[in-house]
Amino acid sequence: MTYFPDQSYSDQAGYALDYFARLNDAVATLDPSSLTRAGEMIARVVGAGGSIFSCGNGGSAAIANHLVCDCLKGTRADTDIRPRVFSLSTTVELITAIGNDLGYEEVFSYQLESTGSAGDLLIAISSSGSSPNILKALRTARTCGMSTLALVGFDGGEAAVLADVALWVKAKNYGIVEDVHQSLMHIFAQFLRQACITDLNLLGQRKF
Numbered sequence: 001m002t003y004f005p006d007q008s009y010s011d012q013a014g015y016a017l018d019y020f021a022r023l024n025d026a027v028a029t030l031d032p033s034s035l036t037r038a039g040e041m042i043a044r045v046v047g048a049g050g051s052i053f054s055c056g057n058g059g060s061a062a063i064a065n066h067l068v069c070d071c072l073k074g075t076r077a078d079t080d081i082r083p084r085v086f087s088l089s090t091t092v093e094l095i096t097a098i099g100n101d102l103g104y105e106e107v108f109s110y111q112l113e114s115t116g117s118a119g120d121l122l123i124a125i126s127s128s129g130s131s132p133n134i135l136k137a138l139r140t141a142r143t144c145g146m147s148t149l150a151l152v153g154f155d156g157g158e159a160a161v162l163a164d165v166a167l168w169v170k171a172k173n174y175g176i177v178e179d180v181h182q183s184l185m186h187i188f189a190q191f192l193r194q195a196c197i198t199d200l201n202l203l204g205q206r207k208f
Contacts, residue, residue: 004173022171026180029170037165038184039191041147045121046192051084053116053146055108055137056125059178060151061089063125063185070189079196088112088137108137118145126150127177129157129168138162151184153177 004022009015045052052071054064064087071085088108089095098107112122122141126134129152138159141148150163153171160166169180 004171004176019176022173023176023179026169026171026176027183030167030180034165034167038149038167038188041121041149041165042188042192043195045119045147046081046083048119049084051086051115051117051120052123053086053088053112053120053141054123054125055088055134057089057131057133059174060125060127060181061087063151063178063182064089064123066182067123067185067188070185071192074189075193075196077193078198079193080198081192081196083192086115105132105136108133109140112137112140112144112146116141116144116146120144120146121149122146123149123151124159124163125181126157126159127153127174127181129154129159131159134159135162151181153181 004019005015009018042052052067054067055061056064068085068087068090071083075081075083088111094111095107098110102110108124116122120141122137124134124138129150134150135158138148138150139162142162148163148165150159150166151169152160152166153169153174154177156166156168160168167184169177171177171180
């Protein structure tokens with residue numbers, strides 16, 4: 001893994017072409033067996049009527065919130081499933097109250113203590129894999145009897161070790177890591193929908 005950019009560029013096109021090349025390289029670092037396990041975890045929780053929680057900071061928070069949109073709206077199209085998906089990053093009032101009174105490390109774990117149950121799933125997103133509130137959430141989820149899936153980048157961090165399954169994007173550029181993580185969110189939702197669609201003739205006829 002090398003950092004990007006590792007040289008100076010004089011034009012936007014050259015930078016873009018190298019960025020996309022590095023993006024392709026980053027996608028190739030994903031472990032196929034971990035992708036399969038992640039899909040099985042999600043399908044198992046949805047099939048059992050459990051809840052999926054997502055969380056992240058900064059750009060990863062946006063990805064966590066986007067998962068809710070894709071899973072609640074996108075996956076229901078032409079299927080009988082009703083996924084229960086919640087982002088722990090979405091309510092600024094609650095996050096700031098917990099952060100102010102208890103510390104920012106608690107903003108996700110505190111919510112899980114009230115809302116998470118055995119058999120649920122936490123999807124924790126952290127490019128560094130080292131954010132204290134992400135690590136605390138993973139530990140709390142395990143205590144609650146939940147399964148855990150971590151989306152990480154850079155050197156993987158402790159999150160890659162704590163999670164039951166880790167999808168590690170081996171790149172050292174936040175934009176590239178987040179681009180792959182966002183793609184994974186789309187893949188989670190779209191794979192679930194196509195696996196549960198009630199009329200195969202409808203595949204490809206409806207946009208996500």
